[in-house]
Amino acid sequence: MPSPSALxxxxxxxxxxxxxxxxxxxxxxxxxxxxxxxxxxxxLPFVLGLAVLDRTLTATDLGLLLAARTVGFLAAVPVAxxxxxRHSRRGVVLWAGLASGAAAPVLAxxxxxxxxxxxxxxxxxxxxxxxCRPAYQALTAEVVDADRRQQANAAMTLAxxxxxxxxxxxxxxxxxxLDTGALLVGIGLLWLVAACVPGRGARPxxxxxxxxxxxxxxxxxxxxxFTEGLREARRHPWFLAGLGALTAVIATGYSAxxxxxxxxxxxxxxxxxxxxxxxxxxxxxxxAGALIISRWRPRSPxxxxxxGLATYGLAPLSLVVPAHPAVVMAAxxxxxxxxELFNVPWFTAAQREVAPDKLARVSSLDFLLSYGLAPLGLxxxxxxxxxxxxxxxLVVCATVCFAAPAAAALVPSSRTFSQPPTRDDTP
Numbered sequence: 001m002p003s004p005s006a007l008x009x010x011x012x013x014x015x016x017x018x019x020x021x022x023x024x025x026x027x028x029x030x031x032x033x034x035x036x037x038x039x040x041x042x043x044l045p046f047v048l049g050l051a052v053l054d055r056t057l058t059a060t061d062l063g064l065l066l067a068a069r070t071v072g073f074l075a076a077v078p079v080a081x082x083x084x085x086r087h088s089r090r091g092v093v094l095w096a097g098l099a100s101g102a103a104a105p106v107l108a109x110x111x112x113x114x115x116x117x118x119x120x121x122x123x124x125x126x127x128x129x130x131x132c133r134p135a136y137q138a139l140t141a142e143v144v145d146a147d148r149r150q151q152a153n154a155a156m157t158l159a160x161x162x163x164x165x166x167x168x169x170x171x172x173x174x175x176x177x178l179d180t181g182a183l184l185v186g187i188g189l190l191w192l193v194a195a196c197v198p199g200r201g202a203r204p205x206x207x208x209x210x211x212x213x214x215x216x217x218x219x220x221x222x223x224x225x226f227t228e229g230l231r232e233a234r235r236h237p238w239f240l241a242g243l244g245a246l247t248a249v250i251a252t253g254y255s256a257x258x259x260x261x262x263x264x265x266x267x268x269x270x271x272x273x274x275x276x277x278x279x280x281x282x283x284x285x286x287x288a289g290a291l292i293i294s295r296w297r298p299r300s301p302x303x304x305x306x307x308g309l310a311t312y313g314l315a316p317l318s319l320v321v322p323a324h325p326a327v328v329m330a331a332x333x334x335x336x337x338x339x340e341l342f343n344v345p346w347f348t349a350a351q352r353e354v355a356p357d358k359l360a361r362v363s364s365l366d367f368l369l370s371y372g373l374a375p376l377g378l379x380x381x382x383x384x385x386x387x388x389x390x391x392x393x394l395v396v397c398a399t400v401c402f403a404a405p406a407a408a409a410l411v412p413s414s415r416t417f418s419q420p421p422t423r424d425d426t427p
Contacts, residue, residue, distance in 0.1 A: 097195025142201025285336025
């Protein structure tokens with residue numbers, strides 16, 4: 001029987017795995033590209049909003065451009081998932097970033113000239129953004145070893161939250177010195193950074209097997225390959241349950257934030273301070289949540305993550321009855337912490353459990369459903385508030401946010417976000 005010291009030595013990770021992921025050059029390149037794409041993504045709606053303020057665009061034009069970008073995003077996500085599993089993930093990131101980068105000056109050229117040209121460019125920009133999502137997810141798994149992926153995913157989500165906070169503010173600052181066209185060109189330069197800076201990862205071994213359909217460049221249709229990704233997702237009940245919960249929370253809780261919060265801030269409090277304060281508190285909470293989960297390893301990571309997701313119900317719940325603005329801001333801060341306690345283990349589990357040569361397709365399904373149904377929720381909640389009043393709608397949204405993760409937690413494999421070994425897997 002080995003001595004305790006021998007056991008300690010044998011379980012200790014190699015020195016290169018003890019090193020923080022932030023000192024890994026390959027990951028830093030990937031992180032830099034993701035941060036640049038995040039800045040470009042969040043700055044674009046704000047810059048187009050500035051064009052409305054200076055009367056270069058109308059509010060209707062802005063809605064059309066944002067809708068075109070969303071359509072491009074949703075159309076590109078499943079295609080990119082297949083391409084990123086069939087070919088190089090690095091190549092998908094490159095071409096997606098170049099497409100969005102090329103669309104930005106076209107948007108600038110269309111200002112005050114052609115809304116149709118701008119809408120086409122916005123759709124291309126959205127397609128580039130959508131194509132990057134599953135490719136970045138899969139590329140993270142290639143660049144970072146398994147022991148450090150939770151830390152890496154926390155760093156990636158920190159970048160997302162910081163860019164959410166900094167992107168519009170930076171655009172507003174630059175708008176003092178530059179016109180809207182120049183700002184759009186600057187967004188294109190950010191996309192070039194996102195395209196060119198990340199390095200190549202290690203290709204998954206399974207995808208190099210010529211017997212795998214995803215490895216063949218021809219002979220297998222897009223639908224067949226995407227269906228193969230769906231079959232892989234169905235192999236993981238925890239993934240289907242978690243995705244259902246996430247989709248429900250985004251379609252209801254996020255919609256309450258997007259539509260009801262501005263109305264409540266105006267009608268109940270008579271000021272936009274509550275709106276701005278709640279959104280700032282949410283982002284600050286998300287930053288704190290990412291920092292916490294970069295180090296915390298709960299014994300039941302899946303259930304802890306789903307509990308974090310359920311805290312988003314506090315956001316619509318805080319708007320049901322008049323309360324001090326500090327209560328609303330505190331609720332949004334807790335929701336921000338909770339969403340990252342879910343996101344980071346969720347991404348890490350997918351990178352660990354899903355077959356490497358199908359990871360991009362499964363990730364594309366994640367983004368397609370969770371983000372794809374968000375516009376539907378936004379479109380329905382305003383008429384629902386007009387028909388039934390804000391309070392009943394907010395109660396329903398809060399109930400869904402609490403109930404959906406609780407239902408997902410009932411799936412046995414959701415406790416750890418992993419499949420128990422089958423009898424064939426045991427020695």
